[in-house]
Amino acid sequence: xxxxxxxxxxxxxxxxxxxxxxxxxxxxxxxxxxxxxxxxxxxxxxxxxxxxxxxxxxxxxxxxxxxxxxxxxxxxxxxxxxxxxxxxxxxxxxxxxxxxxxxxxxxxxxxxxxxxxxxxxxxxxxxxxxxxxxxxxxxxxxxxxxxxxxxxxxxxxxxxxxxxxxxxxxxxxxxxxxxxxxxxxxxxxxxxxxxxxxxxxxxxxxxxxxxxxxxxxxxxxxxxxxxxxxxxxxxxxxxxxxxxxxxxxxxxxxx
Numbered sequence: 727x728x729x730x731x732x733x734x735x736x737x738x739x740x741x742x743x744x745x746x747x748x749x750x751x752x753x754x755x756x757x758x759x760x761x762x763x764x765x766x767x768x769x770x771x772x773x774x775x776x777x778x779x780x781x782x783x784x785x786x787x788x789x790x791x792x793x794x795x796x797x798x799x800x801x802x803x804x805x806x807x808x809x810x811x812x813x814x815x816x817x818x819x820x821x822x823x824x825x826x827x828x829x830x831x832x833x834x835x836x837x838x839x840x841x842x843x844x845x846x847x848x849x850x851x852x853x854x855x856x857x858x859x860x861x862x863x864x865x866x867x868x869x870x871x872x873x874x875x876x877x878x879x880x881x882x883x884x885x886x887x888x889x890x891x892x893x894x895x896x897x898x899x900x901x902x903x904x905x906x907x908x909x910x911x912x913x914x915x916x917x918x919x920x921x922x923x924x925x926x927x928x929x930x931x932x933x934x935x936x937x938x939x940x941x942x943x944x945x946x947x948x949x950x951x952x953x954x955x956x957x958x959x960x961x962x963x964x965x966x967x968x969x970x971x972x973x974x975x976x977x978x979x980x981x
Contacts, residue, residue: 733848734907735950741851741903742916742946742964744858746938748900749921751862751893754873765901765913767793772905786905790898798891854903861896863935869893907946908961916942919968926975941971 768786775785843851862869868889871879876886897917904913924938949964 730843733843733845737843737848737851737855737903738907738946738950738960739943740855741907742920742942743939744855744942745900745904745916746920746924746940746942747859747862747935748897749917749942750924750935750938751866751869751873752897752917753921753925754870763914764790764793764898765905767898768901768905783902783906787902790902791895794894794898798887798894802887802890851903854899858896858900858903861892865889865892865896908964912961912965915965915968916945919965919972920945923968923972923975926972941968945971 768790771785771787771789772782773785774789775782778785868879868884871882871884872886872889879886879889900917901913904916907913908916920938920942923941924934924936927937928934945964945968949960949967952958952967953960953963
């Protein structure tokens with residue numbers, strides 16, 4: 727395996743672990759399906775970047791940031807719940823993204839790939855994963871309080887709106903890192919499925935976070951091995967493996 731491919735594999739494994747942690751809180755906030763929706767916010771940026779011949783992740787980052795701020799403002803200034811606000815922004819982003827993205831690049835934008843990474847790209851990705859996990863763990867007590875009792879959180883001096891903004895930004899960064907491997911269609915699965923596995927198996931909250939992260943990473947390891955053996959695309963295989971692991975947990979629980 728070439729060095730650049732090894733960088734990609736390591737980063738894909740690390741990137742898959744981070745959504746497990748972030749997705750655990752998304753599951754508790756009842757916004758686990760938001761991963762799919764937020765991922766589509768990247769489509770207009772991906773399309774514009776491909777048209778202008780710049781790095782697609784730069785364009786995706788720009789529209790993810792803009793979309794996240796719009797979602798936060800909608801949630802802050804109206805009575806809409808987070809998932810409803812996300813849905814409003816999603817419909818516009820999907821339409822604009824489909825119009826802007828060149829047809830020959832659309833499949834890769836939607837389903838991802840396994841691009842070779844430079845040492846600089848790898849280092850940025852690892853830094854991003856560390857930032858996601860560290861920020862989420864640092865916020866965990868405020869997030870839990872905010873999820874279960876916003877009024878109590880306010881009385882305890884927690885800035886509810888600021889906590890929501892930081893979490894949404896971390897959520898968007900998680901999606902951004904996963905885009906290059908799974909694409910806009912499939913990346914949301916790593917927010918939903920590993921967290922669902924963790925919830926089925928865990929008995930304590932630390933176990934919930936740990937199992938979710940391990941489930942995401944294991945999905946990539948097994949998915950990569952299967953895709954290499956059978957010559958399949960990485961993204962769909964990773965999601966299929968993740969879903970199979972979830973099915974196994976259901977069977978184990980029943981038995």
